[in-house]
Amino acid sequence: MRRLTLAVLLVLAGCSSGGEPDATGFTAVDLPATPEALAAHGDMLAIGTRTPDHPELVLRSADGTLANSRLTPATPYGEEAHWYGVTSDGTTITGVGGERGGAHGNVRWSTWTGDARVIDEEPQAFSTFGGYGAGELIGPVRTARGPLIIGTWQSAKAGLDIAAWTYAAGTWTRQPSAGTVLESSQELLRFPLSVTPDGDGALVVGWQIAKGQVSAAVWRFDGTTWTTATLPGGDAALAARCWDGTCHVVGRAGGRLAWWSGPQWKKLATPDVPVGDDQTLAAPVPVNGTPTLFVDHGGVKLVSEKDERPAEGPSGAVVAAEKVGDQVFVIAGGRLWRLGQVS
Template sequence: MRRLMLAVLLVLTGCSSGADNGVGFTAVDLTATPEALATHADMLVIGTRPSDHPELVTRTKDGTLTNVRLTPTTPYGKEAHWYGITSDGTTITGVGGERGGAHGNVRWSAWTGDTRQIVEKTQAFSTFGGYGAGELIGVVRTAQGPRIIGTWQSAKAGLDIAAWTYAEDTWTRQPSAGTALESSQDLLRFPLAVTQNGDGALVAGWQIAKGTVGAAVWQFDGTTWTTATLPDGDAALAARCWDGTCHVVGRAKGKLAWWTGSGSDWRKLTTPDIPVGDDAVLAAPVPVNGTPTLFVDHNGVKLVSGKDERPADGPSGEVVAAEKADDQVFVIAGGRLWRLS
C-alpha cells in the first residue's frame, strides 16, 4: 500500500512540475543590443547597436553569427538606431534614425546591400526631412520593390500616411492625395506598423473619424491602396501576414486585441485579459508549429495563442520584435535575442 501511495505521489508531482514548466528559450549571445529582425532567405538578419553606432549581423540555421560590413555616408547614419529591416532574399533594405539638430527631430538614413555589405544611400534632406516631414515607421518589401512607410504633412488636415519608392539609389515620396492614405478634416490617419502582404503591403494603425477613435489597416495590392476599420478596437500596433491571412494585434479599451482577416473581411478573436497601455509596444505574431502566436510581456514573457497563454522560460522584459527564419523562431525581449528551443 505504501509503495502504491508513493507511486501515485511521484506521478502527481511529475505532472505538476511539467504543467509549471515554461516554453523553453535559448539566449543568442550578441556583442550589441538587438533592435530589429528580418529574414534573408533562410538566415536571420539582426539590426544591433552598441553604444553609439549601428551594426548588422546575420545568423545561419546552425547558429553561425557574421557581422555584415556597414558603410555609413552621413554623420547621423554613423549613429543610427534601426527602425526597420526587410529583404527579398537577395537585397537587404534598412531604415535608421537618430535624433539631432536644434529641434531634436529624427534624422533618417536609408540602407541597401546584401550579406557582404550594407551601404547608406545618401538622400537629399527634403526626402525625409524639412518642412512638412513626419515620421518613418518602417520598410517593407513588395513585388514592385521596397517601400518606406511614414507620414507627411497633409494638404487637407494633419498628416497623411506616406509611401516612398526606391530606384537608382533614390527614395521618392509618392502622392497620397486622392488615395486611401490621405487625411481630411473628417478623418485623420496614424500609421504605426507595416508588413508584407502577398505582393503588396499592409499598414496597421489608428484613425480619428468625426471624433471617434478606431483601429484600422491600409492595404496595398501592388496598384491601389484600400482601407478597412477593425471591429471594436482603438489601435492596431503590429501585424504580419502569411498564407493569405493577416494577423493584427493592438489595443481595445486598454486590453490586448487581436484581429485576423484580409481585404474588408476582419474578425476580432477572443484573447486572454492582458493590459496594453497607450504607449505599449507589441511585436507582430509569428507562426509557431503552424499556430499564430504572439509574444508579450505580461508578468513575464508569455506566448499567447487564441485563448491560451503559456509562460516563456528564459526571456523577460518588453518584447519589441519577433521573427521566424526557416523553422526557427526568435524574439527580442528585455534587450536580448532569444531563440525558441
C-alpha cells in the first residue's frame, strides 16, 4: 500500500509540477472549403476559404459553431478570388482577394468589406491597384485610423516603392511614398513581404538591398509617421506579430531560421531550422505565454526560442496561424487545426 501511495503521488507530481501543459496536440476543424487566411474577429475566428471556383468566408465561434458570411462579389475576378489576407478591428472585416487573368496573367485584385453577416466586394478603378506602375499587394492590416492595404508600386527613382492604400467611403487611395522611408532609390531597393498590426499602427517586414548587400528590414507606422530599421544578421524578414508591446519577427539568415524581438530588434538564438529562399513562414503566436512559431520541418513543429517540438496531427506547409481568446488555430497542409491546452 505504501509503495502504491508513493507511485500515485509521483504520478500526480509529474502532472502538476511540470509547469505548463504539453500543448502539442491538434484537432482538425472540418470546413466545407480549403482555408487560405485567418483573422481574429472579436471572440470569433474569421476564416477565408475557397471552393474549387469561388471564395467564401466562415466565422467560427468560441464554442465551435461555424457560420458562413454572405459573400457578395461585384466583378468576375471577385467571383473567383483567392484570399491574400483578412483583417478585422472586431467590428468590420476587411479582405484582399486576387485571381490571375488577362493577357499577361497578372493578379486582378478585389477588396472586401463587411461584418460577420455580409461581406461585399467593393469595386475599385482599374488604376487603383493595376495599370502600368502596378506591383503586388501584400495584404490588409487594421490600424487605429482605419484599415490599410500594403503592397508595392513603381518608384519614381528605382524599382518599386513600398505602397500604402487608405480607405474611405468605399474607395482605396494610394498614399505617396516619395520622401518617406517607403521609397526606393538607386542606392536602396525595398521589398515588403508581410504586414501585421502594431499598436495604433502597423509593422511591415521584408528585405532590402543596398550596394549589393542584402538585409532583413522592418518599416513601422505609428499612425502618423513611417520609420525603418535594419535587422541584425538576417537576409529577410518573412512574418511578424506584435502583442504586449513587443513585436516578434521571423525570417531567414543564411538559409536558417532567424528570429528578432522589437522594438529593440534583438536577434534571438533559436533551434536550427532550415528556411529556404522560396519558403514562407506564418507569424508567431503566444502559446502558454511563449512566442511560438509553427513550421513544417520534417513535419509540423512548434518552435520557440528555447526548443522545437513535434506537433501531433497536422502535416504539410503552414500558411497561417491565429490566436482567438484562449484558442490557437493553424492552417497546415490545406486544413484548419485547433491546438489543444492553450492559455
